Amino acid sequence: MSNIFTQADVSSHSKPDSLWIVIDGDVYDVTKFADDHPGGKKILQRVGGKDASKQFWKYHNEGILKKYQGKLQIGSLDTKPKAAAPAPAAAPTPKPKATPKPKAAAAAASSSHEESEALEPFGQLIPFADPSWYQSYHSPYYNETHAALRAEIREWVETAIDPYVTEWDEKKEVPHEIYKEMGKRGYLAGLLGTKYQSNYVENPIKSVPAEKWDLFHEMLLTDELSRTGSGGFVWNVIGGFGIGCPPVVKFGKKPLVDRILPGILNGDKRICLAITEPDAGSDVANLTCEAKLSEDGKHYIVNGEKKWITNGIWSDYFTTAVRTGGPGMNGVSLLLIERDFPGVSTRRMDCQGVWSSGTTYITFEDVKVPVENLIGKENQGFRVIMTNFNHERIGIIIQCLRFSRVCYEESVKYANKRRTFGKKLIEHPVIRLKLAHMARQIEASYNWLENLIYQCEKMGETEAMLRLGGAIASLKAQATVTFEFCAREASQIFGGLSYSRGGQGGKVERLYRDVRAYAIPGGSEEIMLDLSIRQSLRVAKMTGMKL
Numbered sequence: 001m002s003n004i005f006t007q008a009d010v011s012s013h014s015k016p017d018s019l020w021i022v023i024d025g026d027v028y029d030v031t032k033f034a035d036d037h038p039g040g041k042k043i044l045q046r047v048g049g050k051d052a053s054k055q056f057w058k059y060h061n062e063g064i065l066k067k068y069q070g071k072l073q074i075g076s077l078d079t080k081p082k083a084a085a086p087a088p089a090a091a092p093t094p095k096p097k098a099t100p101k102p103k104a105a106a107a108a109a110s111s112s113h114e115e116s117e118a119l120e121p122f123g124q125l126i127p128f129a130d131p132s133w134y135q136s137y138h139s140p141y142y143n144e145t146h147a148a149l150r151a152e153i154r155e156w157v158e159t160a161i162d163p164y165v166t167e168w169d170e171k172k173e174v175p176h177e178i179y180k181e182m183g184k185r186g187y188l189a190g191l192l193g194t195k196y197q198s199n200y201v202e203n204p205i206k207s208v209p210a211e212k213w214d215l216f217h218e219m220l221l222t223d224e225l226s227r228t229g230s231g232g233f234v235w236n237v238i239g240g241f242g243i244g245c246p247p248v249v250k251f252g253k254k255p256l257v258d259r260i261l262p263g264i265l266n267g268d269k270r271i272c273l274a275i276t277e278p279d280a281g282s283d284v285a286n287l288t289c290e291a292k293l294s295e296d297g298k299h300y301i302v303n304g305e306k307k308w309i310t311n312g313i314w315s316d317y318f319t320t321a322v323r324t325g326g327p328g329m330n331g332v333s334l335l336l337i338e339r340d341f342p343g344v345s346t347r348r349m350d351c352q353g354v355w356s357s358g359t360t361y362i363t364f365e366d367v368k369v370p371v372e373n374l375i376g377k378e379n380q381g382f383r384v385i386m387t388n389f390n391h392e393r394i395g396i397i398i399q400c401l402r403f404s405r406v407c408y409e410e411s412v413k414y415a416n417k418r419r420t421f422g423k424k425l426i427e428h429p430v431i432r433l434k435l436a437h438m439a440r441q442i443e444a445s446y447n448w449l450e451n452l453i454y455q456c457e458k459m460g461e462t463e464a465m466l467r468l469g470g471a472i473a474s475l476k477a478q479a480t481v482t483f484e485f486c487a488r489e490a491s492q493i494f495g496g497l498s499y500s501r502g503g504q505g506g507k508v509e510r511l512y513r514d515v516r517a518y519a520i521p522g523g524s525e526e527i528m529l530d531l532s533i534r535q536s537l538r539v540a541k542m543t544g545m546k547l
């Protein structure tokens with residue numbers, strides 16, 4: 001913004017018919033906006049012609065300025081120091097100078113030590129609000145490609161997504177361009193729990209060479225998208241895709257994959273996973289949606305219902321669990337059903353949380369599905385579904401832990417500005433205790449997550465399904481309990497502001513509503529905890545456990 005004003009210029013615009021205010025050295029013309037200001041026009045008029053920074057920061061968070069700056073800022077004060085120009089939150093800050101190592105210690109450092117050289121600090125450097133490697137902790141898991149991807153996503157999220165997420169959530173949809181952009185940026189091709197699918201995309205990811213892509217890049221993508229603090233948004237852009245597409249890529253026949261995958265990965269077509277039914281959730285082996293082979297053996301005829309299907313309302317493809325055989329897990333198959341097959345209908349469901357994710361009820365009535373759309377082998381779909389669950393649960397864990405951090409980060413920031421009983425909230429020990437309990441659970445869970453991602457990276461898929469299934473289930477429960485705890489504690493810190501929608505406590509209020517969407521699907525806490533012990537003991541018995 002090139003216009004420069006003196007304080008005298010600003011002071012001459014203090015009346016309702018020409019109302020300017022100053023925030024952090026920038027000048028805003030709020031004449032027309034005053035009538036629409038949710039806090040009222042009088043409050044703006046009282047600070048007309050003046051520096052209103054203190055009042056502004058009392059009632060708003062950074063998101064508001066980002067959203068309105070483009071429309072309302074007309075210039076800056078001549079006294080605004082150049083260095084005070086707001087730096088983007090994502091900009092890397094200079095790394096503190098390392099203390100030179102004594103010679104003997106340096107000689108002892110092995111080459112593997114070199115690989116784990118700490119990366120530059122990144123973000124706002126609030127302890128525990130980001131993973132510790134953002135604050136230049138040493139880590140064996142991340143390198144420069146992860147740092148570059150992190151900066152790329154954060155920049156996009158902060159400029160194109162964050163300011164609008166609340167609007168989208170209230171409207172219960174995210175503009176299609178955002179999903180398209182996920183494809184254009186090459187993000188979708190990296191979210192499949194496989195190597196980067198470069199053969200099928202027009203634009204690969206800018207900051208990471210395809211051959212270097214690993215599961216930590218995938219984790220980072222989900223993690224940074226989750227900083228929006230909206231389960232609805234995250235599920236909109238990766239929810240259906242992240243669980244519906246991997247079975248097609250891993251087990252679909254090549255002609256099917258070649259036909260549909262480019263459209264999906266480039267963001268033109270959408271796909272979701274349809275397993276849950278009105279009467280079968282985690283109990284997948286008992287699902288009833290039936291698929292009967294036609295007499296000529298060319299089609300399956302599908303009849304049944306699916307419920308709580310994320311993204312179903314706008315999906316072009318449904319990776320659907322059907323019963324092709326007898327009762328139990330050995331009669332289940334996966335079929336790719338396409339929206340334009342006659343007999344497919346969808347309706348939106350109204351739910352407690354994740355509003356913009358498009359939770360859907362689907363009915364299939366005599367839908368004719370070509371046998372070429374069978375994913376994997378007939379009656380062997382259960383294994384495909386189980387393998388997929390690990391990927392789904394890891395996604396849920398990543399999101400829950402970042403949402404927990406969002407609750408924590410919002411609370412730390414608010415506690416540092418809100419005053420009660422003559423003190424800032426952060427000066428009350430009871431508030432610090434709440435923050436401490438949030439932080440310890442987040443960090444412990446996140447460190448376990450990193451370990452499991454590393455194991456997934458090293459083990460083959462079948463080995464991972466067997467050996468990690470129990471631990472992943474346990475961590476899923478741990479992550480959702482942590483999320484619920486953090487949402488509750490943040491809500492107590494924000495008080496009334498997290499009881500009403502929008503505004504400073506808006507993210508916390510929304511996340512509080514999103515909790516159940518994480519604690520129930522993908523395996524409820526109860527089922528996860530039971531599975532964690534059953535599965536771990538079963539596998540350990542096979543691999544030599546001595547009791």
Ligand code: HEM
Pocket residue numbers: 021028030037038039040043044047052055056059060061064068072502503504
């Ligand atoms: C560029 C200038 C401003 C913009 C764009 C703006 C925008 C907004 C918005 C969008 C809200 C709704 C709540 C939210 O989403 O946070 C709001 C609420 C509010 N604003 Fe402003 N505002 C501005 C300046 C100010 C100033 C200077 C004051 C005080 C002197 C003020 C006082 C308030 C109050 C008291 C509320 C209600 C807060 C609540 O519900 O708890 N605003 N403003």
